[in-house]
Amino acid sequence: MRTIVVDAVSLRYPDRDTAAVDQVSLTIEAGQTVAFVGENGSGKSTLATMIATLRTPTGGTIRYNGRPTDDWDTDALRARIAVVTQEYHKWPFTAATNIAIGDLDVGCEQDRIEAAAARAVAHNMINELPHGYDTLLDRTFAGGQDLSGGQWQRITAARGFLRDADLLIMDEPSSALDPRAEDALFQAIRDRQGHGITILITHRLANVRHADRIYVLHRGRLVEAGTHDDLLAGGGRYAELFTLQAAGYATPVSLPRQTATLG
Numbered sequence: 001m002r003t004i005v006v007d008a009v010s011l012r013y014p015d016r017d018t019a020a021v022d023q024v025s026l027t028i029e030a031g032q033t034v035a036f037v038g039e040n041g042s043g044k045s046t047l048a049t050m051i052a053t054l055r056t057p058t059g060g061t062i063r064y065n066g067r068p069t070d071d072w073d074t075d076a077l078r079a080r081i082a083v084v085t086q087e088y089h090k091w092p093f094t095a096a097t098n099i100a101i102g103d104l105d106v107g108c109e110q111d112r113i114e115a116a117a118a119r120a121v122a123h124n125m126i127n128e129l130p131h132g133y134d135t136l137l138d139r140t141f142a143g144g145q146d147l148s149g150g151q152w153q154r155i156t157a158a159r160g161f162l163r164d165a166d167l168l169i170m171d172e173p174s175s176a177l178d179p180r181a182e183d184a185l186f187q188a189i190r191d192r193q194g195h196g197i198t199i200l201i202t203h204r205l206a207n208v209r210h211a212d213r214i215y216v217l218h219r220g221r222l223v224e225a226g227t228h229d230d231l232l233a234g235g236g237r238y239a240e241l242f243t244l245q246a247a248g249y250a251t252p253v254s255l256p257r258q259t260a261t262l263g
């Protein structure tokens with residue numbers, strides 16, 4: 001994929017008075033990692049799902065390599081796109097099948113599944129399950145096992161890496177991950193930089209510093225765009241949100257002087 005052009009794209013949900021995404025224009029070049037940031041409800045996921053061809057804009061056009069999405073064979077286009085969201089499905093199949101679920105029609109070798117799991121910090125965790133990759137991830141079956149939220153999120157991220165897609169969209173991929181897993185996942189996302197296009201949506205702004213371009217959305221509109229350094233220097237909304245979050249981490253932790261008495 002050489003370019004994705006988003007040209008004055010809008011989307012208004014049928015039951016809403018205002019547009020969730022309002023006349024947004026941006027261009028993503030081959031190999032770029034870009035981030036969509038902004039407060040809750042600012043339109044990040046809606047914009048990403050339109051770019052992933054999962055929703056149709058109510059205004060404007062999206063072009064892949066210069067051709068509007070309508071001119072593409074939808075299945076062929078979607079086969080080049082992988083989307084990881086917070087709302088994942090838990091399939092009552094093995095760990096391996098849960099990772100390969102979107103690509104079963106093309107067949108997946110075990111080593112590819114394991115490589116994707118490793119990038120998603122899931123490989124060791126799966127190996128520790130009673131039957132490794134063959135463990136059934138559903139407790140209602142004999143020998144089956146459920147996973148924690150963070151473990152499921154790793155399986156979901158592995159689904160995204162498996163396809164080695166031209167475009168990978170990661171929408172809050174780390175909300176349930178522990179700090180070590182989160183750091184490793186974002187390193188794997190950074191490793192794509194210069195190869196495929198990655199769109200990253202996250203509220204943890206420390207993780208978007210390396211993005212080639214950061215797009216800031218507010219009430220559906222694109223209000224700022226630039227690198228982390230550009231946006232910090234600009235002193236706008238991104239700088240405000242980043243500084244607010246960084247201050248939370250910089251504050252020294254003061255332990256309470258007295259231990260609360262239980263009972």
Ligand SMILES: Nc1ncnc2c1ncn2[C@@H]1O[C@H](COP(=O)(O)OP(=O)(O)OP(=O)(O)O)[C@@H](O)[C@H]1O
Binds near residue numbers: 016039040047
């Ligand atoms: N299926 C839907 N039907 C109606 N309105 C929706 C739907 N999905 C989202 N919205 C509305 O569209 C707006 C943008 O939502 P969206 O999920 O794109 O924001 P977001 O920036 O991704 O938010 P968050 O940070 O909370 O994930 C919000 O006002 C939301 O309430």
